[in-house]
Amino acid sequence: MKKVDTIIIGQGLAGSLIAFELEKKDKDFLVIDNNHKHASSSVAAGLYNPVVFRKPTLGFNIANVLPFALNKYEEIEALLAERFLYKRPYWKFFENFKTINNWEAKAADQKFKEYIKLPLKKEPINGVENELPYAETKFTGNVDLPLFLSKSRDYFELKKCLVNSKLEEVSYGLEIELKLSSKESLKCNRLILARGHQEGNQSEFAYSSVGSTKGDILIIKCPDLKCDYTLSRGFFILPIGNDSYKVGATYDWEDKSYIPSETAKVELAKRFENLVNLPYEIIKHETGLRPGTIDRRPLIGNHAAHKNLFIFNGLGSKGVLLGPYYANQLVNHIFEERPIDNEVNVERMRKYYGNIED
Ligand SMILES: Cc1cc2nc3c(=O)[nH]c(=O)nc-3n(C[C@H](O)[C@H](O)[C@H](O)COP(=O)(O)OP(=O)(O)OC[C@H]3O[C@@H](n4cnc5c(N)ncnc54)[C@H](O)[C@@H]3O)c2cc1C
Numbered sequence: 291m292k293k294v295d296t297i298i299i300g301q302g303l304a305g306s307l308i309a310f311e312l313e314k315k316d317k318d319f320l321v322i323d324n325n326h327k328h329a330s331s332s333v334a335a336g337l338y339n340p341v342v343f344r345k346p347t348l349g350f351n352i353a354n355v356l357p358f359a360l361n362k363y364e365e366i367e368a369l370l371a372e373r374f375l376y377k378r379p380y381w382k383f384f385e386n387f388k389t390i391n392n393w394e395a396k397a398a399d400q401k402f403k404e405y406i407k408l409p410l411k412k413e414p415i416n417g418v419e420n421e422l423p424y425a426e427t428k429f430t431g432n433v434d435l436p437l438f439l440s441k442s443r444d445y446f447e448l449k450k451c452l453v454n455s456k457l458e459e460v461s462y463g464l465e466i467e468l469k470l471s472s473k474e475s476l477k478c479n480r481l482i483l484a485r486g487h488q489e490g491n492q493s494e495f496a497y498s499s500v501g502s503t504k505g506d507i508l509i510i511k512c513p514d515l516k517c518d519y520t521l522s523r524g525f526f527i528l529p530i531g532n533d534s535y536k537v538g539a540t541y542d543w544e545d546k547s548y549i550p551s552e553t554a555k556v557e558l559a560k561r562f563e564n565l566v567n568l569p570y571e572i573i574k575h576e577t578g579l580r581p582g583t584i585d586r587r588p589l590i591g592n593h594a595a596h597k598n599l600f601i602f603n604g605l606g607s608k609g610v611l612l613g614p615y616y617a618n619q620l621v622n623h624i625f626e627e628r629p630i631d632n633e634v635n636v637e638r639m640r641k642y643y644g645n646i647e648d
Contacts, residue, residue: 380519
């Protein structure tokens with residue numbers, strides 16, 4: 291039976307980032323992935339923005355995760371000789387003067403001010419129905435995740451460290467034995483689970499309860515819009531080239547199916563029409579399940595009983611920003627015994643679910 295030092299299950303954003311960290315440390319590893327069509331990473335818009343508009347406030351641990359993420363994507367771009375990081379302006383439209391007042395009040399906070407541009411913008415945008423001033427945030431853009439995933443997959447396949455298969459069964463011990471759907475069996479010294487929403491159906495980290503939030507997204511064609519920046523008004527319009535835009539995304543906490551929702555499609559189309567008065571055509575409608583946790587923080591660390599079993603999950607709707615920093619943190623924890631931040635350590639889940647046997 292073939293033996294590898296470290297096996298990663300999942301080649302979504304999380305598993306890929308772990309794999310690049312292991313490669314950088316010159317570790318022996320293998321990634322196993324079943325190429326799930328509705329995996330979050332394969333449908334995500336890939337936007338990053340340091341500001342959470344709803345509150346408004348800054349994203350979790352933004353001072354650390356943002357510079358780390360940008361450097362990491364640039365490093366991987368150089369390694370793969372492919373561009374997938376697009377730094378572009380992000381313009382936020384307000385619903386009313388109350389939300390503008392909240393934004394301006396928040397702008398008095400020095401830390402917040404570092405991430406936004408002032409004064410508010412007033413220039414009209416061709417085809418966009420907006421009479422109020424609007425905001426621009428700094429350090430924004432998107433990662434083309436489908437391209438990042440497929441180029442990473444090609445790269446790891448070429449290096450013979452990726453297997454297209456599904457993990458079916460595991461026996462834990464000092465050495466871990468894995469049975470795959472391809473009928474192959476493998477052994478490893480340690481296993482890292484990066485299974486996205488599919489973690490929710492499995493038993494190992496059941497106490498940490500990885501949930502799933504369904505998100506629908508449209509790809510539209512709107513030749514007259516001619517914009518190269520992201521627009522946002524409770525939903526986003528992201529340019530992806532060729533007069534096409536991603537429009538999304540919805541959040542559904544009840545429906546766990548993989549069927550794109552007609553209600554979501556109508557809602558997104560209506561939101562688009564309320565903001566943009568130009569002809570458009572829907573060319574694709576996709577759905578995916580975001581892997582999340584009860585406290586909306588990533589989930590990383592050791593299994594309580596199996597010390598050679600690890601999890602990297604819970605990236606929620608912020609995988610692009612959070613993924614690189616915490617993949618690096620987990621790998622440094624495993625190989626250099628460096629600490630994991632309390633807010634993201636899987637250990638914290640005990641407080642929600644009581645003591646577990648270990
Ligand atoms: C509509 C939508 C829009 C989004 N927009 C954004 C955005 O703009 N910005 C942002 O930062 N985030 C966004 N997200 C969230 C983002 O997609 C996630 O944070 C991130 O991609 C999660 O990555 P992951 O690797 O943890 O999970 P996944 O992408 O689900 O990857 C898990 C992988 O594990 C594999 N796998 C699972 N079980 C097994 C098994 N037993 N055997 C083998 N392989 C297995 C799957 O096939 C899959 O490839 C969005 C999500 C959705 C749904």
